[in-house]
Amino acid sequence: MNTIFQLEIIVGEDAYDLALGLLTLEVSFGWEEESLPTGESRFRVHCENADFIEGLRKIIEGRIPGAKCTVHTLEAQDWLAAWRQFFTPVPCGKRFVVLPPWLADSEEFPGRTKVLIEPKSAFGTGHHATTALCLMVLSDLIDAGRVSPGETFLDLGTGSGVLGIACCKSGLKGEGLDIDTLAVENALENRVLNHVEDFEVRQGSIDAVPGKTYDLVLANILARPLIELAPLIVRACKPGACLILSGLLEIQADSVEEAYTSQCLPKPRRVLDGEWCALVWE
Numbered sequence: 107m108n109t110i111f112q113l114e115i116i117v118g119e120d121a122y123d124l125a126l127g128l129l130t131l132e133v134s135f136g137w138e139e140e141s142l143p144t145g146e147s148r149f150r151v152h153c154e155n156a157d158f159i160e161g162l163r164k165i166i167e168g169r170i171p172g173a174k175c176t177v178h179t180l181e182a183q184d185w186l187a188a189w190r191q192f193f194t195p196v197p198c199g200k201r202f203v204v205l206p207p208w209l210a211d212s213e214e215f216p217g218r219t220k221v222l223i224e225p226k227s228a229f230g231t232g233h234h235a236t237t238a239l240c241l242m243v244l245s246d247l248i249d250a251g252r253v254s255p256g257e258t259f260l261d262l263g264t265g266s267g268v269l270g271i272a273c274c275k276s277g278l279k280g281e282g283l284d285i286d287t288l289a290v291e292n293a294l295e296n297r298v299l300n301h302v303e304d305f306e307v308r309q310g311s312i313d314a315v316p317g318k319t320y321d322l323v324l325a326n327i328l329a330r331p332l333i334e335l336a337p338l339i340v341r342a343c344k345p346g347a348c349l350i351l352s353g354l355l356e357i358q359a360d361s362v363e364e365a366y367t368s369q370c371l372p373k374p375r376r377v378l379d380g381e382w383c384a385l386v387w388e
Contacts, residue, residue: 109154109156109179109180110152110153110154110179110180111152111153111154111155111156111159111177111178111179111180112150112151112152112159112177112178112179112180113150113151113152113153113159113162113163113166113175113176113177114148114149114150114174114175114176114177114178115148115149115150115151115166115173115174115175116142116146116147116148116149116173116174117146117147117149117170117172117173117174118145118146118172119145119146119147121170121172121173122147124169124170125147125149125166125170125173128165128166128169128170129149129151130355131328132162132165133151133162136234137149137150137151137152138150138151138152152180154288155286155288159177160177163175163177195209195212195214195215196238197215197218198238198241198242198245199241199242199243199244199245199246200245200246200249201218201219201244201245201248201249201276202218202219202221202241202244202245202272203215203218203219203220203221204221204223204237204241204268205220205221205222205223206222206223206224206225207222207224207299210222219272219275219276221241221268221271221272221275221300222296222299222300223266223267223268223296223299224266224292224295224296224299235379235380235382236326236352236353236354236382236384237265237268237269237326237352238379239352239377239379239382239383239384240269240324240326240350240352240384241268241269241272242377243350243377243384243386244269244272244273244276244324244350247322247348247386247388248276250388252348252388253276253278253321253322253348254277255276255277255278256277256278256279257278257279257321257322258278258279258280258320258321258322259273259278259279259280259281259320259321259322259323259324260280260281260282260283260312260315260318260320260322260323260324260342261273261280261281261282261283261324262283262311262312262323262324262325262326262327262335262339263283263284263285263325263326263327263353264282264283264284264289264290264293264307265284265289265292265293265326266289266292266293266296267282267292267293267294267296267297267305267307268296269282269324269326270282270293270297270305270307271296271297271300271302271305273305273322273324274300274302274303274304274305275300275302278304278321278322279303279304279305280304280305280306280320280322281305281306281307281308281315282305282306282307282308283307283308283309283310283311283312283314283315284307284309284310285309285310285311286309287309290307290308290309293307294307311335312335312338312339312342313338315342318342319341319342319343319344319347320342320343320344320347321344321347321348322347322348322349322350323339323342323343323347323348323349323350324350324352325339325349325350325351325352325353326350326351326352326353327353328353328354329353329354329355329358329361329362332351332353332354332362332365333361333362333365336365336366336368336369337369339351339366340366340369340370340371343387347387348386348387348388349366349371349374349385349386349387350384350385350386350387351366351374351384351385351386352382352383352384352385354382354383354385355381355382355383356376356378356381356382356383357381358383359376359383359385362385363385366385366387371387372387374386374387375387375388
């Protein structure tokens with residue numbers, strides 16, 4: 107049975123903002139956060155990748171000398187039991203709801219397209235604001251007729267495959283790419299779980315599809331790679347395509363936007379959820 111690694115980080119009140127900033131930059135799949143009676147804050151990051159956890163521990167301890175970092179191991183069955191206790195459905199936009207497999211037959215969300223995601227520690231379940239933002243924007247684009255059945259999509263940084271699966275259940279066909287082997291395995295598992303076809307998932311980044319173009323491109327990654335990959339991402343868009351970029355904080359939006367307008371794209375629409383932002387060309 108797989109092992110889940112948990113990094114517990116405890117920081118003082120004066121280091122809270124720095125810890126939160128580091129986690130935002132380094133951890134794209136979310137974390138637990140708790141205020142302690144001492145005034146300190148405790149963060150917990152779970153991941154199946156031991157190297158990632160160790161690397162994150164070194165970053166935190168290097169930048170915050172007073173941080174108390176502890177690595178624990180959990181059996182996967184304990185992790186899944188916790189998910190079953192705390193996992194809640196995530197309605198996104200007017201069209202979608204993200205559910206775990208044990209709620210597949212729920213009648214609580216009539217009229218919504220169900221996207222079933224087997225919870226894994228390192229990949230999106232829709233609870234993170236950036237994933238929910240993308241699903242909300244996708245829902246709006248479909249309602250507006252800007253995204254239609256039969257069109258093609260690219261889901262860059264597919265993670266659990268939640269966005270690609272939502273596209274396929276809306277009648278599109280396309281590809282999901284992720285540089286993480288575990289993410290690809292999880293996306294393939296969820297593809298089967300949702301009985302979707304026309305969704306090819308494989309390991310790699312945007313350079314894995316040279317010369318290919320799509321009607322819709324979704325990239326829910328981080329600000330830095332969004333900027334670095336701007337020329338290739340724009341090149342993957344058909345003329346008149348829709349482009350959704352997420353995984354960035356509102357304070358990072360200007361620099362990401364500039365990278366794309368410098369590629370001759372017009373100014374995008376911004377969609378916000380708290381401190382998180384999506385840039386949308388439609």
